[in-house]
Amino acid sequence: MPKINGNEIRPGNVLEHDGHLWSAVKVDHVKPGKGGAFAQVEMKNLRNGSKLNERFRSADKVERVRLEQKDQQFLYESDGKLVFMDTTTYDQVELDADILGERRPFLQDGMMVVVEYYDEEALNATLPQKVTCKIVETEPIVKGQTAANSFKPALLDNGVRVMVPPFVGQDEDIVVNTETMEYSERA
Numbered sequence: 001m002p003k004i005n006g007n008e009i010r011p012g013n014v015l016e017h018d019g020h021l022w023s024a025v026k027v028d029h030v031k032p033g034k035g036g037a038f039a040q041v042e043m044k045n046l047r048n049g050s051k052l053n054e055r056f057r058s059a060d061k062v063e064r065v066r067l068e069q070k071d072q073q074f075l076y077e078s079d080g081k082l083v084f085m086d087t088t089t090y091d092q093v094e095l096d097a098d099i100l101g102e103r104r105p106f107l108q109d110g111m112m113v114v115v116e117y118y119d120e121e122a123l124n125a126t127l128p129q130k131v132t133c134k135i136v137e138t139e140p141i142v143k144g145q146t147a148a149n150s151f152k153p154a155l156l157d158n159g160v161r162v163m164v165p166p167f168v169g170q171d172e173d174i175v176v177n178t179e180t181m182e183y184s185e186r187a
């Protein structure tokens with residue numbers, strides 16, 4: 001595995017530190033008035049979800065881990081576990097349902113997701129960036145109202161509330177960005 005300097009750590013990097021696998025969530029580069037510069041890194045443990053704040057000086061070497069990414073199909077949820085299947089080998093893998101966090105409602109039956117592996121261990125799952133959802137409840141469309149920075153609340157078929165432009169009505173399909181959890185466009 002390649003070693004990188006402490007000042008080369010970027011958000012999203014997966015690092016091996018103190019015998020554990022960590023994902024860099026937030027990185028702040030600090031140059032104090034006295035002493036050398038360092039990177040203040042907020043990391044999340046990929047196995048148990050714990051968080052850690054660590055300082056890395058530019059001279060510190062840290063292992064950067066490359067995770068293998070595989071496209072897999074979501075099959076079902078059972079006892080707090082999400083079951084995914086590799087569509088080429090038909091192997092199935094289970095991940096904790098809370099691995100997706102607040103994006104969990106956007107996971108749909110049969111959806112293709114990217115599952116990240118370290119050796120043979122599945123560590124993470126990433127939803128597609130854009131997902132189509134149906135609006136089940138929103139205020140009626142008002143004629144003549146412009147879309148200039150005015151949004152109204154809408155309830156989606158998966159139970160998530162998002163803000164939508166005033167010209168979008170009930171029972172319409174919209175595209176939602178799963179990273180920002182915001183309205184993107186009409187479907």
